[in-house]
Amino acid sequence: STIDLSRTESSTKNETKVVVHRQTGKIADYIEIDYNDLEIYDKCGRGSFGTVYRGLWKSRNxxxxxxxxxxxxxxxxxxxxCSHRNIIQFYGIVSKDSNYCIITEYAEYGSLRDFIKQHDLYQEFGLDLILKWAHDIALGINYLHSEAPIKILHRDLKSNNVLITNGEDPTCKICDFGSSRFGIQTTKMxxxxxxxxxxxxxxxxxxANQSAxxxxxxxxxxxxxxxxVPFKGIEEFQIAFLVVEREHRLPIPSGCPPVLSNLMQLCWQTDPGDRPSFKQILATLDQIDLDDDAKAEIDSLxxxxxxxxEQEIEQTFERLKKIEDDLHIKEKLLEAREKRLREMEMELITSGTKLLNIEGHDVNSWSExxxxxxxxxxxxxxxRDEIGxxxxxxxxxxxxxKRLMMMNxxxxxxxxxxxxxxIIDLYHEIHNLKIENIRLLNFPPLKTQNQIKTQTSLRNISFNLLIGAHILHAKKPEETKWKMFVDTDECEDSKDVNITSCIQDVKFSSRGHFEQHYVNRPPFVxxxxxxxxxxxxKIICTIHYDV
Structure with missing residues (x-):
């Protein structure tokens, strides 16, 4: 079923080659598939940025x-x-008439998450299958990090994004590259x-880099x-607080084979540099596979x-839920993220980035x-350094x-x-600043040639705007909870800019469903x-930019 891309010139009339690889400038091996050559059946999942359906590619049956x-x-x-047995196979795209689609191989057994939900892997299939699938996934990510023509960070590896193909030898394959990026060097995320x-x-x-x-x-x-299910029943804000602030990790149950327990603990080291590479992970798994005595011991445990x-893990999760199970968790997480955003802004300042000259600008428009x-x-x-x-x-x-002007x-x-x-010195300075600002607003100075030149040197930047929702599913639909968010991701021409600071405020509204939510500082959730x-x-998301 592999497509021979070297012979696409003689393919059916429903296919044409697509060129230009945006990241590398090389020709991309895309096959353009006619949307009418596809018959869509049932919905089978969701990806990072789209819905996935099972369907028929008619001309190929x-x-x-x-x-x-x-x-x-x-x-x-x-x-x-990508071309690897543990990466989902790519067939082509639909890019015409606003019907944008990616066509890949269909995995009949669905996602690893769904399969685990429906089956007891050990009781029904034994230890060998668990170790094989662990090996499959590690091989797939190792290929992305070390062997692919252009190295790739997946950035959203989870059991929902691992598919199981049908056949005599069911195989795990990595899918959903909507959040992925080329390159494995440390980058802002x-x-x-x-x-x-x-x-x-x-x-x-x-x-973050490949250690993520x-x-x-x-x-x-x-x-x-x-x-x-990892962190079952625990809200996302609380998970973030537990992992970052309390350094809690998923509970490794007592009696777990030491070699597997140690491997998980190594993967969850706080310092990314202390985590193993996938080559080291594969070496550990290969060592288990080759040692019959070790496998027998693991099987026995x-x-x-x-x-x-199950009971042990459930008790641990219940205990974690009660750890500061109130608004302080959310407040502390927001404070931690805001602190990091401030650090990033200060890094820009100390690295030589020139701030706008704040004198000559309305104080009410000053940022923090x-x-x-x-x-x-x-x-x-x-x-006096103590005042500074x-x-x-x-x-x-x-x-x-604005708040500075109101301070007493x-x-x-x-x-x-x-x-x-x-206090007297600072209050005196704030009072003088108010007077100067009144003069500025009522008697604005003429622009100097230098100011005109500064204005003309401003540049346009582009960035990706991510709008989505965090969803906490419940057994009953009416108990399902969700909240909207807005985030950003850099483009080539904005890597030297703190993109988050470009957003002034965000407003979420939905007539008849919830009151208006106004967020004027990151994170915009x-x-x-x-x-x-x-x-x-229907949700209306209004974003004001700080220009």
Whole structure:
């Protein structure tokens, strides 16, 4: 069933070759498939950015998976470069008449997550299948990291994105490359993925590399061994808090074979540099496979202990749910993300990025970083470092220009300034700033030639805007909870810019379903969960940019 791409010139009239590889400038081995040559059957899943259907490729008389998209992103490019038995096979695309689709092989057994839900892997198929599938997945990701023509970060490895093909030898294959990126070098990451499988550095939007996929693999291995759902019943905000702040990991049940327990623990090291590579993971799995005595010992431990693992894991999850199970969890996570965003902004400042000259601009439009810089200048003016050091207090209390103008002496005490002398000096400076701002607004100065030149040097940047929803599924539809979010991802011309700071505020509204939600600082996520998803729900997302 493999397509011979070298002979596409003589293919049927429903196929044409597509060229231009956006990432590399090379010709991409795409086959353009006529949308009318496809017959869509039933829905069989969802990917990162589209819905997947089972269908028929008529001219080939082949059952295929058809992923319908709003637009073609880099997923087709990534798949077109891959050729490996543990990566889902790519057949072609539909890119005409606004019917955007990616066509891949159809995996009859569905996702690994669904298969684990329906079967007890150990009881029904034995240890050999568990180890084989663990090996399959590691081979697939190792190919992406080390052997593919262009190295690839998957960024959303989870059991839902591992498919099982039918046949005498059922095989696991990696799918859904909607969140993937070319290259394995450390890069800034937006929050991409699914929280139970996400590494701490991705949760915090820190730079990440291929070690993030290693963390996710550890979670998938845990699923294969235990048959359980990772962090079952725990909300995403709480998972993030437990993993990042408390350094909790998925519970490895007592009696778990030490070689597998140690492998999972290595995958979940906080420092990405301490996690193994997939070559090392494969070496460990090969060593188990070649040692009959070790396999017999593992088999024995499974037989003796697996029955009690479910209860043990459930008790652990119940205990985790009760750990600060209130709004403080969400507040602390938001504080952690905001702190990281501030650190990123300060990195830009210290690395030589020039801020706009805040003098000559309406103070009411100043950002928190502008106030931070102004306080530092006040310290320099007085020749006293202790006053300049207060800039962190203003930043930590989210003091922007508008709030600065309203501050009195009591407010200065409330943010942690104890010295009465410093309070008097700062209040005096704020008072003078108000007077200067009134003059600026009522008697604006003429623009100098330098200012005109500065304005003309501003540049346009582009970035990807990600709009989606976090969904917490429940047994009853009316108990399902969800919340909308807006995130960003960089493009080639915006790698030197903190993209998140380009968004001024976001407003989510839905007539008749929930009250308007207004978010004026990152992360741009609805603060409250919304229950149930009526079929006619339409959500309006209004985004204002800071230009």
């Amino acid at each position: 082949k059952i295929v998976a058809i992923k319908k998209l709003l637009q073609l992103e880099n997923e087709a490019e990534i798949l077109s470069t 937006s929050v991409i993925g699914t929280f139970p499988w996400m590494s701490p550095e991705i949760i915090q939007s820190k730079p 996929d290693v963390w996710s693999y550890g979670v998938v291995l845990w699923e294969l061994i235990t048959g359980e 499974f037989t003796m202990n697996k029955a009690k693992w 970083i502008d106030v931070y810089e102004w306080i530092k200048k006040i310290g320099t003016k007085y020749g 050091a207060y800039c962190d207090k203003f930043l930590n209390h989210n003091i922007n220009g 002496k009591a407010d200065l005490r409330n943010i942690g300034i104890a010295s009465e002398g410093h 609805m603060r409250n969960w919304v229950r149930s998803v009526p079929e006619d729900t």
